[in-house]
Amino acid sequence: MAVVTDSIDMRTGGEVQMVDVTSQVQAAVSRSGLASGIVCVFNPGSTGALTTIEYEPGLERDMPEALERLFPKGIRYHHDDTWHDGNGHSHVRASMIGPSLAVPFTGGRLTLGTWQQIVFLELDNKAHQRSLVLQMVGE
Amino acid sequence: MAVVTDSIDMRTGGEVQMVDVTSQVQAAVSRSGLASGIVCVFNPGSTGALTTIEYEPGLERDMPEALERLFPKGIRYHHDDTWHDGNGHSHVRASMIGPSLAVPFTGGRLTLGTWQQIVFLELDNKAHQRSLVLQMVGE
């Protein structure tokens, strides 16, 4: 049993960008030398989120549209009283989806479905340099 | 310390079905021989989700009604331009709730509350054969 830490660095372009990080997570699992375990993909920040989705152009538009319906940009957020940076909706969206995703791997491979990708959602209203933490626990 | 992989197979009946898998997850933890650790319950697919809930008939109706209010079936989803299968809402719902749930166990027992069950949510608009992955890490 061992713990192996890795990371994924990226430059994002602002809201709402969906970045497919599946191949990078798989590469980190392969690099780790671990055969079976859990990888925790974590965003150290409060305006991004992790989930899985079928990564295709239709859903790349549907997710932002759903987020805009549920957490509109144009309404008042008290967060703006603190920072005046206009991203209150980004914070609320990120907290609802969550910053962390745990995915099992066996035989050195992530146990994802065929049409299922791991995505980082950039929810902030400006571009960011992001560095996701990958924490692998296994044997 | 060890990693033990198990699975739960089921036939679902389409949206929105809430399947209580608590006893099956507990049985897998017991089978594993591990006393203390974390079990990651994961759906390898993009139209189902994992969470916990008090499993009772009222909430079995409230969850689908809430999902229909937030992510209605009848509106346009661009996902349909790709596949024409009418389940854009299923994908968006699944990504918002998430495909993965980590639950601690101690003394060989899941640390759930008395009125808290682990449920798989079938969110797709058709029946599925599902096979959840259970990845247990512990000692």
Next chain:
Amino acid sequence: MAVVTDSIDMRTGGEVQMVDVTSQVQAAVSRSGLASGIVCVFNPGSTGALTTIEYEPGLERDMPEALERLFPKGIRYHHDDTWHDGNGHSHVRASMIGPSLAVPFTGGRLTLGTWQQIVFLELDNKAHQRSLVLQMVGE
């Protein structure tokens, strides 16, 4: 490699209270003696949730307002037919956000962002004595 179990006890004041538990989770990681691994923060109950957020007074108001827009208290929930305790919205909210949060730690420190705190959301319509489970797996 080892598993270390800890807990955080608190008295909450009812909905929607956001409790910053970051320093307590960090203290448990430090107490564990583990340098690197994953901590799973879990609420054993069906009317509370775990996530991360920038813990500041604006978002302390924005999150409850967003939850009230999406899952209003005033509408009918079938859960009330079972228990008549008026907290159907609490259950649905808790299941959507989720009871579990996995956070990596390295060098004995949680890998959180500077403006990112771990929060427990009390979503029930009454005060509770809560005891969160902290399950640490690492080395």
